[in-house]
Amino acid sequence: MSEKSGFDAVFVGGGVIGLASAWRAAQRGARVLVLERAEPPAGATNVAAGMLAPVGELTFGRRELLDLALASAALWADFAAQVEASGGGATGFRRCGALHVALDRDEAGELRRRHDLQRELGLEAEWLTPTRCRELEPGLVPNFVGGVLAGSEGAVDPRALALALAAALREAGGELRTGTGVVDGLWDGERLAGVRTAPSALTRPSDELVQTLDVRADAVVLCNGAWSGQTAWLPEEARPPVRPVKGETVELRPREGEGAPASRIVCSERVYLVPRPDGRLIVGATQEERGFDTVVTAGGVHELLREAYRVLPDVAEMEFFGTIAGLRPGTPDNLPIVGRGAVEGLVLATGHFRNGILLTPLTAEAVAATLAGTASPAVIAEADPNRSSLVAHGAANDRRLPADRPLEASR
Numbered sequence: 001m002s003e004k005s006g007f008d009a010v011f012v013g014g015g016v017i018g019l020a021s022a023w024r025a026a027q028r029g030a031r032v033l034v035l036e037r038a039e040p041p042a043g044a045t046n047v048a049a050g051m052l053a054p055v056g057e058l059t060f061g062r063r064e065l066l067d068l069a070l071a072s073a074a075l076w077a078d079f080a081a082q083v084e085a086s087g088g089g090a091t092g093f094r095r096c097g098a099l100h101v102a103l104d105r106d107e108a109g110e111l112r113r114r115h116d117l118q119r120e121l122g123l124e125a126e127w128l129t130p131t132r133c134r135e136l137e138p139g140l141v142p143n144f145v146g147g148v149l150a151g152s153e154g155a156v157d158p159r160a161l162a163l164a165l166a167a168a169l170r171e172a173g174g175e176l177r178t179g180t181g182v183v184d185g186l187w188d189g190e191r192l193a194g195v196r197t198a199p200s201a202l203t204r205p206s207d208e209l210v211q212t213l214d215v216r217a218d219a220v221v222l223c224n225g226a227w228s229g230q231t232a233w234l235p236e237e238a239r240p241p242v243r244p245v246k247g248e249t250v251e252l253r254p255r256e257g258e259g260a261p262a263s264r265i266v267c268s269e270r271v272y273l274v275p276r277p278d279g280r281l282i283v284g285a286t287q288e289e290r291g292f293d294t295v296v297t298a299g300g301v302h303e304l305l306r307e308a309y310r311v312l313p314d315v316a317e318m319e320f321f322g323t324i325a326g327l328r329p330g331t332p333d334n335l336p337i338v339g340r341g342a343v344e345g346l347v348l349a350t351g352h353f354r355n356g357i358l359l360t361p362l363t364a365e366a367v368a369a370t371l372a373g374t375a376s377p378a379v380i381a382e383a384d385p386n387r388s389s390l391v392a393h394g395a396a397n398d399r400r401l402p403a404d405r406p407l408e409a410s411r
């Protein structure tokens with residue numbers, strides 16, 4: 001066993017949330033170490049489509065989520081520019097806009113209802129005729145009923161983002177140790193004083209004798225996504241009530257010399273298609289409560305491709321490149337959990353469910369501020385780990401709670 005000490009914070013998990021939060025903390029002068037059991041990009045970060053879509057995701061959340069989403073969306077352009085300036089490469093960030101189309105009358109009714117709500121809330125969303133939609137996206141299916149353009153939505157490539165963040169973290173003086181899973185906590189009485197890792201499979205030859213690593217730090221940031229609810233080494237009352245919510249995406253690639261069949265995000269009620277700057281198209285996403293199952297199913301892929309074809313028929317000509325399943329970190333009220341935990345020394349940054357990529361800049365600011373003891377962005381109070389909608393559900397083990405509650409129901 002060996003020991004590392006002298007860190008201001010150790011981060012458990014190197015997905016976008018852990019990497020970005022550690023980077024922001026390092027920029028403020030904190031000595032930080034990220035422990036990631038796989039190799040970034042991993043976790044849900046490796047699967048996400050990368051939509052930055054507060055308007056489109058409105059249906060799936062509560063008013064508080066919209067506040068968080070809008071606050072984080074406003075940070076994205078600067079955030080991406082700063083990450084890229086750190087030398088880690090492009091993130092694929094673009095304000096490309098999103099077009100939501102209604103394929104039949106029923107879908108049009110639902111889209112109208114959502115559009116009314118978007119307007120009521122003062123969001124940028126414009127109802128368009130099919131002709132106007134096809135002027136914007138000529139690849140759209142010929143017959144449909146109408147669409148809503150959410151012009152300020154954006155997208156990023158989460159895999160590229162994770163790699164760029166890892167580079168930015170190192171450039172800012174932070175450390176990232178991969179292939180290193182955390183299996184236990186270190187305690188000074190009732191205070192969490194660090195973590196212990198599993199014997200590392202990727203240990204360097206010079207560290208051959210290292211079985212486990214004890215890392216002592218002033219704060220432990222739990223940012224291991226869907227797995228954070230399984231943190232058996234924390235007392236039950238300190239474990240965040242996070243459950244895995246499975247999702248599958250499909251990656252399509254353009255034929256030689258061709259681009260993606262859309263220039264902006266295109267969504268129907270059942271599918272979304274996110275173009276990457278290099279012409280790839282990410283089709284997403286299924287959503288299922290299946291525990292930690294990450295098997296890609298024929299049914300899931302069939303559903304995604306069928307629905308993609310109904311919106312943009314040209315996808316049929318694209319190369320089928322691959323498909324992947326991942327686990328969203330879901331919470332009882334669909335809001336993230338960010339702030340000081342129930343034991344001293346613990347900081348939580350988890351439960352970002354369907355919007356973790358979008359919420360990364362805001363979460364990173366909040367975690368870095370919490371660690372520095374300075375004021376966090378006010379809106380992050382909506383993600384308070386002690387909020388009543390989490391406490392009301394009591395035991396962290398109660399994972400079968402309603403998933404998508406419509407915004408209206410929460411108002």
Ligand SMILES: Cc1cc2nc3c(=O)[nH]c(=O)nc-3n(C[C@H](O)[C@H](O)[C@H](O)COP(=O)(O)OP(=O)(O)OC[C@H]3O[C@@H](n4cnc5c(N)ncnc54)[C@H](O)[C@@H]3O)c2cc1C
Nearest residue numbers: 013015017037043044045050051182225247355356357358
């Ligand atoms: C199909 C799908 C589509 C999505 N699309 C979008 C989208 O378009 N826009 C959006 O904003 N969000 C989207 N999301 C959600 C987004 O991916 C997540 O909210 C976000 O990735 C959460 O980031 P994270 O860093 O908390 O978790 P993760 O990305 O899951 O990272 C957690 C990391 O912790 C590591 N880890 C776990 N346990 C340990 C341990 N004990 N020790 C060390 N390391 C550990 C894991 O290996 C993993 O790398 C999507 C998710 C899915 C599954």
